Amino acid sequence: MTTMDLHSMTGAYALHALPDDERAAFERHLAGCASCAQEVAEFAATAARLALASSAPARPEMRERVLHRIGTVRQVPPSAAPLERVRRGAARGRGAARWALAACVAAATAFGGTAVWQYERAQDARHDAARAERQAEQVAGVLAAPDARTRSVRVAGGAGTLVVSAGRDRAVFMASGMPEPPSGKVYQLWFDDGGTMRSAGLMDPGRSTQTVLMRGAVDGASGVGITVEPAGGSRRPTTAPIALLGMPA
Known part of the structure; x- marks a missing residue:
């Protein structure tokens, strides 16, 4: 595996999509490559943001529109038999919706947790690389000092x-x-x-x-x-x- 191959794995690593052998090889490379650490951190942060639930407030005009429709749209009273079928269907629908919602929340939580973990790992690698670079500069400064x-x-x-x-x-x-x-x-x-x-x-x-x-x-x-x-x-x-x-x- 070449260095160029390792440089191209940042996105897959951030999404936890590498097989074990490639992930291990990339993590060894990541510990000493500040540019890859930066790229992984950015990918992982973006993935984490996408995995987190978000909401937006309704527009003010929507409230007025709903209130207007309540006063103008005639509601037709259902018969007893169709109403019972509707209730049973609604109950089944709510049950399915709850399962679907739970599955989505679980998937988002799992993906978000993985992305955050990957982001933290990338941040750690980035800090380690920066610390190693600072130490290398300090070593060079001592060895090259005029009074060494x-x-x-x-x-x-x-x-x-x-x-x-x-x-x-x-x-x-x-x-x-x-x-x-x-x-x-x-x-x-x-x-x-x-x-x-x-x-x-x-x-x-x-x-x-x-x-x-x-x-x-x-x-x-x-x-x-x-x-x-x-x-x-x-x-x-x-x-x-x-x-x-x-x-x-």
């Missing part, structure tokens, strides 16, 4: 490089060839604030090579540490650091 300084270290059989920009007050950690942490564990980055460790974010446990924008400002930290923590991270280090780096001069 670096320090490298061996980490668990791989290599790590710390890049710090004092002017931007941000740091980036670049890992290469690091093995995956044990199952259920994650590498966590820390700023060393004079012996007190402050969490600076988690690394992706499924990637051996990655670039991480460390969370928060450097704020005068004296160094950076890396520990192995339970999935989701810890408020304080629970293991001895596998690497410690002083801030580059």
Whole structure:
């Protein structure tokens, strides 16, 4: 499946019309494609609006017309037998109408709920893509900063490089060839604030090579540490650091 094929699936995805394999492939693409996320959000929002019930007030002249007809149209009294048939027919008609109305409401509710869910998913993907784009810009800003300084270290059989920009007050950690942490564990980055460790974010446990924008400002930290923590991270280090780096001069 080509990227062009994936770009053409926005409408079908918004209407929940893709088979499972294509939907899964498209959602992986959607997480990194801001233009598709925007298009899906627009399609889903339109579908949700169409699925919701709407009403419009009657025109003022309609009331006058109905009142006029009441006073001028003669009503013919029905006989008892035809009236009974009419009543039975009306009862059957009302029953059928109620079933039809219930079916329509159920269908509109189901479709509306699906459309709203798809819209929320698209919005989430759009926000994720925007956040990833902002982080990429911040990483590039730190790496290209005129005052950027670096320090490298061996980490668990791989290599790590710390890049710090004092002017931007941000740091980036670049890992290469690091093995995956044990199952259920994650590498966590820390700023060393004079012996007190402050969490600076988690690394992706499924990637051996990655670039991480460390969370928060450097704020005068004296160094950076890396520990192995339970999935989701810890408020304080629970293991001895596998690497410690002083801030580059």
